[in-house]
Amino acid sequence: MDMGSGIKDLNRILRIWELRKEVYEKEKEFIQKCMSTSDSSGSLDYSSERVTGGKVKLDMAEGLIRLQKLDSHIHLHNETIKNYKEIIDKIKSNMKQLEGIDYKVVYLRDVEGKTLEEIADELGYSVIWIKKVSAKNKKLYT
Template structure:
């Protein structure tokens, strides 16, 4: 289950980093457009400006595709978690999405640590058998 949590946490972080990279590329494109409005042809050859603008557009498109892929995977994981019911769902959600320790989950839900460990093992076995998390690693 710990691997599932780390994977999910890494996935969320990757999405955030990719979104920051897109924002940066968009800002750079806007800066080029603003700066070059006054300097194209004088200090910067038009062909160089166009190459840089095309490169930025391609990067933004590539990053957007990666984000969509990552978000689709995140939705698939969340759908798989939603397939659990009752205690299994709560344990899976608290462990994978919120990253809580089994001891904390047991205390929060009012069960023994041993029982939560058994439930967690069942959830882990089910997630591994569906290969939803591990097939992309």
């Protein structure tokens, strides 16, 4: 029985997408800072080298192109994250409706993270019986 592992795998994939989105957002902030470096008069000095004083001056056109690409990536990641969350919610909802003690114990133990004692109280079975059911339906991830 690997229902709980499917949810956990999807949650791990979701977390990866969220981390990748964070990287794109940080890169976007960095590019915006590089584009806004200017002297005190508010204008850029295009006659000097692009790298001065440890600060990178980024050409406006190049910066805008990179920002548009990053915005596209961030939008894609937002949509994918939203889709994964919807899928996870649908799976959880369907798993809750499954019949049988085995399914319920695995769901409560692996998805909701409840202890065997809590599961026994919730389902109205003895702790010993829930331990037997849990033991025959091994936990795939710890």
